[in-house]
Amino acid sequence: MPELPEVEIVRQSLNKKIKGKIIKKIIVRNRNLRLKVPTGFEDCLKDQKIIKVNRFSKYLKLFLSNNYICIIHLGMSGTIHLVQNKKKNKITNMSFYHSPFLPKKHNHVEIFFDNLKLVYNDPRRFGFFEIIENYKLLEKRFDKFGPEPFSPKFNSKYIFSFLKGKQKNIKSFLLDQKFVSGIGNIYASEILYLSKIKPDKKGKFLKKEECKKIEINSRIILLDAIKKGGSSIRNFKSIIGKEGNFQKNFKVYQREGLKCKRNKCNGVVKKKNISNRSSFFCNSCQK
């Protein structure tokens, strides 16, 4: 489910629902994720208050009252569900939870609050949890990452100089978190479509104006996706079961064989495998 916009949607709802709440109990049902859920994870979280929920790129950051930070990455298939407990103070009694949205399999981690619990589900197990011990280490954790598209650092000058002389195609660069943080496979195709740039164009061939378009359109696409609640494909729903709407705005992603949506363009959307990921683009207006 998760590129930056979907993670941001999760962050917003978490911040609304669990900020200020105290963690009463943690159950790790299956520690096997991309990284093992760390030993001592439960002890670290128990009795702590959630100060706030932040996000960098596709990573959620739960700030705890003991100054530790819990990082959650959703990988390809991670989802977070919040389930209300109808009867107060019955946090140990599982029979109180009946959510139509809660999957039956692959619920790895459960975090209990007074009258609700957070459930982390991840069939493919590409997601993970991490505990960071202080702010300094948190900074270090992300210091190799490129800027988010919203950062002033992500400007045409930076983009142009990063791509200078590079053989690799621009689509791969948009997925490269050392270049820019938060863009994934869906939005990379959409950004390039809006910028009228072919995904397999080599970095070194991008003009200054094209770099400017990538700067601007990355922000436009991601902000629009956030505004529309993210993209609901393959069952992505927010933590309270609400679907996003951005998939209705896809111009090229999953539109192989269909007509280009650009005004007066007679092109057709093509699908091409680039660096082992599907790319969608118009064969006419993207150059």
Add this chain to the structure above:
DNA sequence: AAGAGGCCCTGATAGC
């Protein structure tokens, strides 16, 4: 250093 490719894993869907 940069770039290509493989790999971690389960589940949905398509094709026979």
Add this chain to the structure above:
DNA sequence: TGCTATCAGGGCCTCT
């Protein structure tokens, strides 16, 4: 119906 193959929103690692 049931098999096999392919593909899926990510990111790390290794090899050249």
